[in-house]
Amino acid sequence: MKSAPKSNNYKVKVGLFVVLGVLILVAGILMIGTMRKTFVNKIDAYAILDDVNGLTRGSNVWFSGVKVGTVKRIDFVENSKVKVTFGIEEASQKFIKKDATVKVSSDGLIGNTIIVVSGGSSAADMVEDGYQFHVSKEESQQEMIKTLQENNKNLLAITTDFKELIHSIKGGQGSVGKLLTQDDLYTKLNTTLSGLEAATVNAKATTASLAQFSKNLNTEGNFVNDLMTDKQMYGDLKQTVNTLGETSRMLRETSNSAKVMMANLQETSQKINNDKNSTVGVLLHDAKTAQNVKGILQNLESGSAKLDENLEALQHNFLFRRYFRKKKQNDEKEKADTLTQVTAIPK
Template sequence: MRGENKRSVIVGIFVFLGIAILVAGVMTLGGQQKKFVKAIQLKAVFDDIGGLQPGNNIWFSGVKIGTVKKINFYGDSQVEVEMNVEQSVREFIRKDSKATISSDGLIGNKIIVIYGGTTVAPPVEDGDRLEAIMPLDTDSMMETLQENNQNLVDITNDLKVLTGKLAAGEGIVGAVMTDSLLADNFRSILSNLNRASINSNQMLNDLNSFTSKLNQEGNLFNDLATDTTMVTDLKATLESFKESAANTEELTAKLGEISTKLDDPNTSFGMLLNDPEFADVLKSTLNNTDSAAYNLNRGLEALEYTWPFRKGFKRKAKAEEDEN
């Protein structure tokens, strides 16, 4: 009898421990799944959930705030995810917040991450639907990474070929790197460029010195650039030159008219200058006039010895002698 009571006590103890462990497990799982806290329901529609399952966690700002309650097909080929979120964090999640699918670690379970939202928008309410943002596709990332790896291999091969050609002295760069004569010529070119640079600097210094001298007071160029009075006088001189040029042009035009008239045989001067017959007549007239004057002079000389005028010439000659 005593042995049976002992066995009953032991069985009761084990049953009590089992029930305690079961209750503790239920409480632990319920706490992790947020089964025993007040919650609101939020929804989001994704094109692809990438293996998300009911019971997966929901995170907000790095804090677990709920779990995935249910997954339903929506529309033609989309998926609607129903989420249980703690009511205590409702005021921090705004209606313009976004939901996306991520991973708990590098290869961990899928989770939903709620982020964003502005203080302008009001807090979410039970049954609200958040904007879903599609996550990066891991397969696409792997394909891109594989393509980048292949490109890197190609670049490495090309670089290997290029360095081999350079080492062999092929091409201009390779020749410069391996041919000592080309290297000397290159050094000579650099030396000439250096000398040209020095000469250019010297030229610039001389030019600066020359311009500084031009800017000194009393210099003609400085006066032309700064003296307003000289500028006025220079403008007046240029105006005088313009007037003189205009007068010269007018005089040239008048001289042209005169020369035109002198070339016209219908005018007096034109006939004098251009008519050869009139010139011959004029020469003949002058010759006749000269002959007449000569004959008149001979006649006047002979008149002195004629008897009517002889007494008068003698009286004139005597008066001239008395005066002397």
């Protein structure tokens, strides 16, 4: 009679555990569905990719760093391309525009493969159910790893070259190696640097002197300062320079004229020397003709002297004496009239 209550208690306990297990199972399903947003209203969109890089069903879809959906289906299409269909929450639909693009990326360097939606302008319309996204290219993990491997090879080659360079320098090879190992070269370099330092000091002193000289030029009362500030002096100096320029031009013209005259004289002299048939050429080159001309001149001089004697004799001849006396009186009267006119001119 006492075993019946025990059996009922056991059944009650089993029933409670079953109910509790079902409740836990339903709560887990609801929790997982909430985390994966299984029960959220979504629209379907898709993209056709060349390579999905390990993308699977259930992979996340991200937009601006926020999860907005999951991958639903992956199917092959023509030309070895892959069609990826994914859901997008209706709550996020209005923020995703039709000019946005998708690409396959990873959650971190070695994380899970995901779909990333990016871009889009505010002027474009929002995506609709069944919309096909355009695809943008992104390097895959394999390509990134390959790039890292290439960079490692380049880094190893650079390290090897650097080691060889250090070894050469330690061995005294090259300019740097010789500078570090040869004392005489270091001494010469040190001397050169000392000379450069001295030249720098001299350059600074020269600069200071030029600055002082410029300051002195700007001091009032200085000739250069007066020349730069006094417009009257500047005008006079400019006029003087213009006059000197005009004088120089006249001198150049005179020199050119003299050169032309000398050239003409030289040409005339050459013609005279070359043309022996001309009058001057005959006189210069023909001695007989020159002697004849000399005789003619002597005869003319002798005839002129005789003519003077004849005129003197005519003056004393009684037939012409009256004529010459009257002529002399007329000449003296003309001289007297001329002298009177000169003395009558008021001073």
